[in-house]
Amino acid sequence: MGIQKKHGKGRLDKWYKLAKEKGYRARAAFKLIQLNKKYGFLEKSKVVLDLCAAPGSWCQVAAETMPPNSIIIGVDLSPIKPISKVITFQSDITTEKCRATIRGHLKTWKADTVLHDGAPNVGTAWVQDSFNQAALVLASLKLATEFLIEGGTFVTKVFRSKDYNPLLWVFNQLFTKVEATKPPSSRNVSAEIFVVCRGFKAPKRIDPRLLDPRSVFEDLADPTPNNEAKVYNPEIKKRRREGYEEGDYIQFKEIPASEFIQTTDPIDILGQYNKLSFIQPKNGDVALAALDKLPETTAEIRNCCADLKVLGRKEFKLLLKWRLKVREIFGFATKKSAKEALVEEVAEVEPMDEEMKIQEDLEKIKERESSKKKRERRRENEKRAKEIVRMQMNMTAPMDIGKEQDGPRGEGEIFRLKSVDKTAAMARLAKGRMAILTDNEARTDRDSGLGSDQESDAESDEEEDRLERELDGMYDAYRERKAESDAKYRAKKARKEHNDDEWAGVSASEHESDEEGLEEESDDDDDSETEEAGQSLLKDLDNRPEEENGLSKRARNFFEQDVFKDISGLMSEDDNEDDEEAKAVAVKISKKKSSKKEAATESAKQKADAASKSKSKSKKGSKQDEDDDDFEMVRAEEEDSDWEEAEKAAKKGSKADIDIVTAEAMTLAHQLASGEKSSYDVVDDGYNKHSFKDKHGMPDWFLDDEGKHDRPQKPITKAAADAIKEKLRAYNARPIKKVAEARARKKFKQAQRLEKLKKKADILIQEEGLSEKDKASSIAKLVSQAKGKKRRMPIKVVKAQGANRGLSGRPKGVKGRYKMVDPRMKKEMRAMKRITKKKR
Numbered sequence: 025m026g027i028q029k030k031h032g033k034g035r036l037d038k039w040y041k042l043a044k045e046k047g048y049r050a051r052a053a054f055k056l057i058q059l060n061k062k063y064g065f066l067e068k069s070k071v072v073l074d075l076c077a078a079p080g081s082w083c084q085v086a087a088e089t090m091p092p093n094s095i096i097i098g099v100d101l102s103p104i105k106p107i108s109k110v111i112t113f114q115s116d117i118t119t120e121k122c123r124a125t126i127r128g129h130l131k132t133w134k135a136d137t138v139l140h141d142g143a144p145n146v147g148t149a150w151v152q153d154s155f156n157q158a159a160l161v162l163a164s165l166k167l168a169t170e171f172l173i174e175g176g177t178f179v180t181k182v183f184r185s186k187d188y189n190p191l192l193w194v195f196n197q198l199f200t201k202v203e204a205t206k207p208p209s210s211r212n213v214s215a216e217i218f219v220v221c222r223g224f225k226a227p228k229r230i231d232p233r234l235l236d237p238r239s240v241f242e243d244l245a246d247p248t249p250n251n252e253a254k255v256y257n258p259e260i261k262k263r264r265r266e267g268y269e270e271g272d273y274i275q276f277k278e279i280p281a282s283e284f285i286q287t288t289d290p291i292d293i294l295g296q297y298n299k300l301s302f303i304q305p306k307n308g309d310v311a312l313a314a315l316d317k318l319p320e321t322t323a324e325i326r327n328c329c330a331d332l333k334v335l336g337r338k339e340f341k342l343l344l345k346w347r348l349k350v351r352e353i354f355g356f357a358t359k360k361s362a363k364e365a366l367v368e369e370v371a372e373v374e375p376m377d378e379e380m381k382i383q384e385d386l387e388k389i390k391e392r393e394s395s396k397k398k399r400e401r402r403r404e405n406e407k408r409a410k411e412i413v414r415m416q417m418n419m420t421a422p423m424d425i426g427k428e429q430d431g432p433r434g435e436g437e438i439f440r441l442k443s444v445d446k447t448a449a450m451a452r453l454a455k456g457r458m459a460i461l462t463d464n465e466a467r468t469d470r471d472s473g474l475g476s477d478q479e480s481d482a483e484s485d486e487e488e489d490r491l492e493r494e495l496d497g498m499y500d501a502y503r504e505r506k507a508e509s510d511a512k513y514r515a516k517k518a519r520k521e522h523n524d525d526e527w528a529g530v531s532a533s534e535h536e537s538d539e540e541g542l543e544e545e546s547d548d549d550d551d552s553e554t555e556e557a558g559q560s561l562l563k564d565l566d567n568r569p570e571e572e573n574g575l576s577k578r579a580r581n582f583f584e585q586d587v588f589k590d591i592s593g594l595m596s597e598d599d600n601e602d603d604e605e606a607k608a609v610a611v612k613i614s615k616k617k618s619s620k621k622e623a624a625t626e627s628a629k630q631k632a633d634a635a636s637k638s639k640s641k642s643k644k645g646s647k648q649d650e651d652d653d654d655f656e657m658v659r660a661e662e663e664d665s666d667w668e669e670a671e672k673a674a675k676k677g678s679k680a681d682i683d684i685v686t687a688e689a690m691t692l693a694h695q696l697a698s699g700e701k702s703s704y705d706v707v708d709d710g711y712n713k714h715s716f717k718d719k720h721g722m723p724d725w726f727l728d729d730e731g732k733h734d735r736p737q738k739p740i741t742k743a744a745a746d747a748i749k750e751k752l753r754a755y756n757a758r759p760i761k762k763v764a765e766a767r768a769r770k771k772f773k774q775a776q777r778l779e780k781l782k783k784k785a786d787i788l789i790q791e792e793g794l795s796e797k798d799k800a801s802s803i804a805k806l807v808s809q810a811k812g813k814k815r816r817m818p819i820k821v822v823k824a825q826g827a828n829r830g831l832s833g834r835p836k837g838v839k840g841r842y843k844m845v846d847p848r849m850k851k852e853m854r855a856m857k858r859i860t861k862k863k864r
């Protein structure tokens with residue numbers, strides 16, 4: 025290889041450095057090392073021919089790897105510095121001379137492996153490079169077919185191009201196994217790939233077309249050229265290194281302008297020629313003379329014709345227009361005349377009457393208006409989408425976006441459902457979306473004088489609704505598909521269905537309903553009608569009270585855990601007595617339930633004891649219990665029902681279910697327990713930017729996507745994170761269900777066996793005829809029987825062959841009991857058997 029400059033640091037990669045370190049002349053050495061590691065052809069070869077070998081790193085590798093006294097011949101266009109044990113010479117592998125020189129060196133020998141890593145001088149056009157490479161591969165294959173031994177290996181480099189498949193086809197004709205591979209040291213950016221062809225078939229006669237580039241890389245005919253593209257985007261001229269086409273030896277081409285007028289493909293002329301000439305030929309051209317005299321052939325046109333290669337789009341258009349005009353004058357067929365003919369054909373159609381014309385005009389204006397509106401709406405939507413993106417990137421505050429984004433407390437309050445409802449607009453809304461028209465809309469309709477474009481609006485609305493419905497449907501289907509395959513997603517969905525989402529402070533809806541309640545209280549009695557309407561619109565389908573002490577359901581469940589039971593200050597001060605009482609009762613009931621459960625699992629006697637103990641405990645526990653006798657009586661109803669169901673119901677209420685599983689919750693628990701935070705702080709934290717989000721009317725897919733990221737980041741402490749980790753570790757340390765079950769089964773069987781043993785031992789002891797010693801020995805026997813026999817490992821038979829021959833001691837890789845055997849032993853054994861037989 026000629027001295028190749030290393031361009032850019034990318035080339036000086038680890039293989040380059042490693043090659044330097046190991047003394048290889050090129051990093052390419054590792055390609056051969058890796059190929060040989062995979063296919064192992066060098067170790068088996070005695071003669072190797074390395075085509076395109078300079079600077080000689082492949083020869084170095086071959087010399088290292090092949091058996092001693094092997095023959096290695098390297099050839100290249102460039103000189104190769106001498107390498108010990110390698111014959112090198114300088115030649116072009118595509119020439120006869122090279123072939124003869126190789127023959128001279130090999131004499132009658134045949135090569136076991138032919139290597140080819142040739143690369144022609146690359147750097148011109150890619151197509152040309154790859155073709156040259158493919159042609160070089162074919163030349164090397166030609167040499168390989170001459171010098172390879174039957175069953176030999178041919179390793180070659182190929183570029184992945186359109187010539188790759190034809191090459192593979194040829195290889196497959198000549199070799200039994202053909203595999204393409206890219207060794208790790210070959211750069212990913214490089215299109216080179218190595219093909220290892222094994223098992224040369226060595227056919228007696230090879231069809232010369234198989235090794236002829238012209239037939240192997242036969243090109244398909246070019247598709248119809250796009251002349252127009254050629255005119256407006258002329259190709260950047262490349263030097264024709266391969267020479268010019270037959271009969272096309274000049275670069276400057278000229279054509280009479282009259283031919284441009286007469287041709288049916290003017291664009292082709294504009295693309296191919298340099299000049300449209302007005303010079304008369306020797307035998308004269310009447311059309312050209314007439315053209316020259318025409319007033320349409322202006323000075324500008326003449327200038328344009330003088331050098332077509334410098335023209336731009338505008339000038340080309342000018343020339344084409346000129347051609348059309350002249351064709352008309354000369355009476356050639358033009359598109360216009362064709363059109364006129366058409367017009368003449370329909371000329372007899374009656375003219376439209378006045379009214380229809382007005383109607384049509386109106387229709388047109390209507391269309392224009394509606395498309396304008398649509399455009400405006402689209403622009404508006406785009407603007408809004410952009411603003412939302414900007415807000416998500418914290419570039420703007422929500423107030424900037426528009427009235428709808430102001431939220432329930434901002435200027436956009438008019439859009440709140442509550443107020444809509446109070447003005448009794450809900451009924452009107454329910455009747456139909458077009459019932460309410462804003463002043464503005466009405467005015468525009470009146471102004472336009474077109475009746476209204478409600479129809480088109482309604483149409484587009486319907487269209488939008490339909491699209492939205494389709495989108496929703498698709499989103500639902502997507503969720504279902506996901507739920508089928510994603511267990512996590514299913515769990516999340518189930519959590520959502522139980523209203524058990526993560527607590528993100530006081531939610532907007534909760535807060536709103538809270539406010540609602542307050543407002544409703546302050547409303548006059550006169551407003552009772554609107555109040556009712558308000559209730560119907562904002563009605564919560566969940567009958568359970570949404571809030572308790574200003575906390576969300578999830579938060580309330582969280583604080584109802586046993587951990588927080590004794591912490592004072594958790595509940596807000598305005599907790600009334602009723603609440604406390606209810607809580608005390610709840611605690612008592614839960615205690616009762618747990619005692620009931622215990623009782624059910626124990627024996628009947630234990631049941632009674634446990635029940636009485638728990639009762640007495642609870643009585644001692646607090647005075648309140650005694651006061652709550654009435655309540656207990658009411659609850660006594662439940663005692664009749666199945667306690668399991670009650671337990672389930674209690675779990676559904678997610679009291680027993682609650683567990684601190686996140687580091688955020690643990691942090692909060694720590695902070696509350698240590699008094700670092702109070703319930704006020706927790707409620708206060710709930711008032712954040714995420715709390716006041718009007719999610720009403722938003723599509724599910726949008727809310728789902730928003731919900732993933734749009735939540736407050738709650739701080740966590742190291743201690744809390746450690747505690748959660750510890751907890752998880754404990755969870756993970758538990759055996760899985762199957763193992764636990766197997767262990768339990770084993771234990772159970774053991775207990776059964778022990779029981780049997782005891783019974784048998786009892787019988788033995790009571791046996792009168794036996795001495796004490798006999799009894800003891802038979803019991804010991806029983807015990808050992810019950811234990812079960814210890815299975816002995818079978819003896820492994822090891823042949824004293826190969827590495828084990830004459831080995832004293834344990835052979836490698838053999839565990840447990842073993843026995844060494846050899847052929848002599850076999851013979852001796854047989855002889856012994858014979859002798860004993862004879863003796864008998």
Ligand SMILES: C[S@@+](CC[C@H](N)C(=O)[O-])C[C@H]1O[C@@H](n2cnc3c(N)ncnc32)[C@H](O)[C@@H]1O
Nearest residue numbers: 025076078079080081082101116117141142143
């Ligand atoms: C990538 S280098 C070969 C590197 C070589 N395998 C090594 O390990 O050192 C490609 C070589 O192919 C040679 N080459 C290209 N065309 C050739 C031809 N027609 N005849 C002989 N060698 C050629 C170039 O001179 C260049 O040295």
